[in-house]
Amino acid sequence: YLLPAYPAMALLFAYASTRARSGSLAWLPLVLIAAGAGAVGLGLIPAAADLVLLAPYWPLTVFAALCILLALLIWRLPRIPGHLLAGAGVTLGIHGLIVSTGLYATYYGxxxxxxxxxxxxxxxxxxxxxxxxxxxxxxxxxxxxxxxxxxxxxxxxxxxxxxxxxxxxxxxxxxxxxxxxxxxxxxxxxxxxxxxxxxxxx
Structure with missing residues (x-):
């Protein structure tokens, strides 16, 4: 039921991107995500409660490395291509996390x-x-x-x-x-x- 809203949202975001000031802080949330995922993946933060579903935890370390790479690319690439790459990269990374951890078995019905x-x-x-x-x-x-x-x-x-x-x-x-x-x-x-x-x- 959200699909009809996607084209309108895309037009709004496209217009906002052309009107926005130069420079981007999109790398910042990627670095924060990388820090959290890497800390759990390396065992620096104990996996408790819902985090146990992410076992085995090595995919989190890979996801953290991907986020760092995307952050560097955003810093070097033009604004819109960088954002598109980051969005696609994070989306694929999340799918990879789901498939390679306990999340898949838990939500596979x-x-x-x-x-x-x-x-x-x-x-x-x-x-x-x-x-x-x-x-x-x-x-x-x-x-x-x-x-x-x-x-x-x-x-x-x-x-x-x-x-x-x-x-x-x-x-x-x-x-x-x-x-x-x-x-x-x-x-x-x-x-x-x-x-x-x-x-x-x-």
């Missing part, structure tokens, strides 16, 4: 989506108290997912979809039966329960 898509014809229900169709797009679902955040609604759905599949956050569902399968997605465990397993719930 295709395995969960593919498994759920196989049960779409029999019916799918989600037990999350809040569900924003996180899986619908990944699985290319064409039928609605039933929202069943409590046991009564889940029971009613299971009775009308005996071959269906229930899914949701393991930590947030009314079922006590062990999930048939568990997938880690976005840092949380998502479980799958066949509708017939509802008999194991209290």
């Amino acid at each position: 295709q395995n969960l989506a593919t498994t759920l898509a196989a049960y779409e014809s029999d019916g799918l229900a989600v037990t999350n108290a809040e569900y924003n169709a996180e899986i619908n797009f990944l699985a290319r679902l064409t039928t609605p997912v039933a929202l069943t955040p409590d046991l009564p609604s889940l029971t009613a759905w299971a009775q009308s979809h005996p071959n269906g599949m229930i899914f949701g956050l393991v930590k947030e569902n009314p079922l006590t039966a062990k999930p048939q399968q568990v997938f880690n997605y976005m840092g949380d465990d998502w479980g799958l329960w066949p509708a017939i397993s509802l008999g194991s719930a209290p």
Whole structure:
């Protein structure tokens, strides 16, 4: 939904670039990013909390070196070419970080989506108290997912979809039966329960 705004934003930034004074401080944030990434990559700053997802940490050191190189190029190149190069370089560097660290496995939900898509014809229900169709797009679902955040609604759905599949956050569902399968997605465990397993719930 942001795509229609891109051309207008590009025109505004292009106009601002032609009106701006000479010189650029774009190298400064690159140096700051390099300092932070390099400190974590070299172990000078301990990786805690969400930073543990960046393991292994050597890609951070490579990313820091890339930012330093881009900062030097911005300093030497004309303003607009330098900014374009820096933007493209940082974008590619971030993609490289995602692919080469634990971020990729954490946010890769295709395995969960593919498994759920196989049960779409029999019916799918989600037990999350809040569900924003996180899986619908990944699985290319064409039928609605039933929202069943409590046991009564889940029971009613299971009775009308005996071959269906229930899914949701393991930590947030009314079922006590062990999930048939568990997938880690976005840092949380998502479980799958066949509708017939509802008999194991209290």
